[in-house]
Amino acid sequence: MTQNLPSPAKPLNIGTRGSPLALAQAFETRARLVAAFDLPHDAFAIVVIKVTGDMIQDRALKDIGGKGLFTREIEEALLDGSIDIAVHSMKDMPVLQPDGLTLDTYLPREDVRDAFVSLSHDRITELSANATVGTSSLRRRAQLLARRPDLNIVEFRGNVQTRLKKLGDGVAEATFLAMAGLNRLGMDDVKRTAIEVEEMLPAIAQGAIGIERRLDDNRIADMLAAIHDTPTGQRLAAERAFLAALDGSCETPIGGLADLDGGTLRLRGEILRTDGSEVLNDDATALIEDGAELGRDMAAKLLKIAGPGFLHG
Numbered sequence: 001m002t003q004n005l006p007s008p009a010k011p012l013n014i015g016t017r018g019s020p021l022a023l024a025q026a027f028e029t030r031a032r033l034v035a036a037f038d039l040p041h042d043a044f045a046i047v048v049i050k051v052t053g054d055m056i057q058d059r060a061l062k063d064i065g066g067k068g069l070f071t072r073e074i075e076e077a078l079l080d081g082s083i084d085i086a087v088h089s090m091k092d093m094p095v096l097q098p099d100g101l102t103l104d105t106y107l108p109r110e111d112v113r114d115a116f117v118s119l120s121h122d123r124i125t126e127l128s129a130n131a132t133v134g135t136s137s138l139r140r141r142a143q144l145l146a147r148r149p150d151l152n153i154v155e156f157r158g159n160v161q162t163r164l165k166k167l168g169d170g171v172a173e174a175t176f177l178a179m180a181g182l183n184r185l186g187m188d189d190v191k192r193t194a195i196e197v198e199e200m201l202p203a204i205a206q207g208a209i210g211i212e213r214r215l216d217d218n219r220i221a222d223m224l225a226a227i228h229d230t231p232t233g234q235r236l237a238a239e240r241a242f243l244a245a246l247d248g249s250c251e252t253p254i255g256g257l258a259d260l261d262g263g264t265l266r267l268r269g270e271i272l273r274t275d276g277s278e279v280l281n282d283d284a285t286a287l288i289e290d291g292a293e294l295g296r297d298m299a300a301k302l303l304k305i306a307g308p309g310f311l312h313g
Contacts, residue, residue, distance in 0.1 A: 004219050005037055011045040012223075015074050015083030018048040019159040024184045025209045026087045028107065029227070036226040047083050049074050075101060078212060084220055086212040090205035090236060091178075095244040097212065105211040105224040106232040110180035112207040112257060114140065114200050115192040118174035119167060122193050127151065127174060134163065134172035138274060142253035143200050145276025160185060180207035201255030201270045201281070204243045205236050231260055234288050238267050241295030246271065246303065258291060265291045269298045271306060280305055 006012035012033070016026035023046070030044045051073045074086045075098050090106070097103055121127055124147065134156030135141055141153050154172055156163055160181055167175055179194050211227075213220045235258040242256050255270040265288045270281040280302050286294040303310075 005039060005223075006043040008040060008042040011043050012085070012220075013045050013047050013083040015047050015049050015077050015086040017051055017074070021160055021181050021185055022087070022089070023048070025089065028184070028209065029085075029087045029211060032107065032227040033223065037223070047077070049077055049083075075212070078214060084213070084217070085224070088210045088212060090208040090210040091203040093205070093210060095240055100215055101212055102215045103210050103212045104221075104233070105213070105228045106236060107209040107211075107227065108229040109232045109235065110183055110207040111178075111194070112202045113179045113197060114195045114202060114206075115177045115179045115182060116174060116195055117164070117167065117177055117190065117192045119191065121174060124148065124174075124195075131174070132172045134166060134175040137176070137203070138251065139203055139253045139255055139272070140176045140200070142272035142274055142276045143255065143279075146272060146279050147276075149276060160187070164190065178202075178206055197257055197268070201268060202257055204239045204254060204256045208232055208236055210236075234258075234260060234265065234291055238265055238291030238295040241292035242267065242269050242299050243295075245296045245299030256295075258295075260288060263288055265294065267291070267294050267298060269295075269302065271302050271310065273310065278310070280310075 014026050014030060016022045026046050030041065030046065033039070033044060034041055051071070071088065071093065077083045078086050079098065079100055093103065116123060124144070127133070127148065129150050130152055132152045132154055133144060134154050136155055136157045144151060144153065156166060156172065156175055158166070160177055163175055163177065166172065177192070182190055182192060211224055213224060238258040239256045243254060246252065246254055253272040253274055256268065258265055258267045264285050266283070266285045268281065268283045270279060272279045282298050282302055284294060284298055
């Protein structure tokens, strides 16, 4: 394969969004490829692509098209050959990829937990009655209202830096960020409290980076195999099967997390009414190779209990 490796004269183009976190994830991908193949950094070019989800900041995602707004332009660049691979936050990824593309490479997963971030409080229980909390996540909104229906939840779109600025400007008393994002950005100075998954189940695939490629590009497939983290892939197979069976989108409050223990996979799943008035959850185990089937079965079980219209009620 040596003759097909990228070089400074003919670099491999890595497509990404332009936020600081997206760039950090692209840089991590490049660093792992550099190390795996002993190549210079300039054998890889970072290509920033503007996506609709980043350009429209004043409306909720569910009102402008959902998760695909963070991927569409990047996937178009992948299909037309402008880039060779695309680096994504997996919790932003739709469960289906466009024809001709595949998503089968994952980097080692970071901390999956949510972080409670506030300038004046350390935990949710310290918030005063009717306090204002900012979040753009329907999952976090529903989970929070299930515990504290008194709280005033306001829309909080934007990248990590934008949301922290809104917090500093007093738009809200608290917000939530992913621990993984704060860690990858090296933002140790941000005051935060990690929320254990037993208290707030994370988004499907939270903390995971996925790398998308053209389905017929065997050269790229061979390269990516060298940096793929199998345990992360096994965990996401179960979580994303659960999400897919629920028809998960940005209009649907869903939490889910798979963990591995030897040859066993444990999956915890949760669906909520958007106002937090009802929460349904399940916890089950299976052999790792049966993870996707477990995810589909758990989704079917919860949907049967929930009945029609639950996820949009």
